[in-house]
Amino acid sequence: MSETATQASPVFEARALSKTYGEGETAVHALRGVDLAVRRGEFIVLLGASGSGKSTLLNILGGLDIPSSGTLRFAEHQLSGASEAELTRYRREHVGFVFQFYNLIPSLTVRENVALVTDIASAPMAVDEAIGLVGLAARADHFPAQLSGGEQQRVAIARAIVKRPDVLLCDEPTGALDYQTGKLVLEVIARINQELGTTAVVITHNAAIAGMADRVIYLSDGAIQRIETNAHKLTPSELQW
């Protein structure tokens, strides 16, 4: 992260964020009082056991879910208490999502899959620029079925970043990929974070990935257990697992 990013004011600020699914005896407390500030341009890795609340936190940051209590602010937008229409606009203008499964449209080429989202973006980059950033210029006219899992995930990343989102939220982006392919995908996410200054929050089950983060947030039972800052960030090629 650059010096300016370190000094910038938080892009996300969460206070006492809680999320309860259901009610009464069957209530599940997915988040219990999370306080968190994320700086612009930061690379955050979220670690924690299954069920610790990682996806819930990421989905709330991305405006896909709403907290039961507490407050959440993104830059000048108050997300807690926002209407469904406001959250839709927030997601559209500011957030790129990458999930474990790529959700590409099989009948469209790489270029067409990425171009789809540019219609609703206010200032998208050129489709071929996004495809170039993820290293797939030579595959732009191919269909998803002609690509490896890692290449399909890179298309999904191109689709997420073509609209120039402020934040890139990734839920287990390498979960379905082998070691080498996973590293390539992580390299692309690190590149987007560094070259475009996109704030990145990445959920993983793989503790080794923590080495490439500015900060690692450990969730346990819906609460932040600890936060570690990496004095020296590793590149994905230096990670070993």
Ligand SMILES: Nc1ncnc2c1ncn2[C@@H]1O[C@H](COP(=O)(O)OP(=O)(O)OP(=O)(O)O)[C@@H](O)[C@H]1O
């Ligand atoms: N829509 C929902 N309805 C009811 N309970 C839910 C819902 N979504 C999540 N939960 C529960 O909230 C808790 C936190 O789930 P969450 O998916 O955030 O955990 P996670 O850390 O991302 O887990 P994993 O690593 O397995 O994906 C879990 O107990 C889960 O069962």
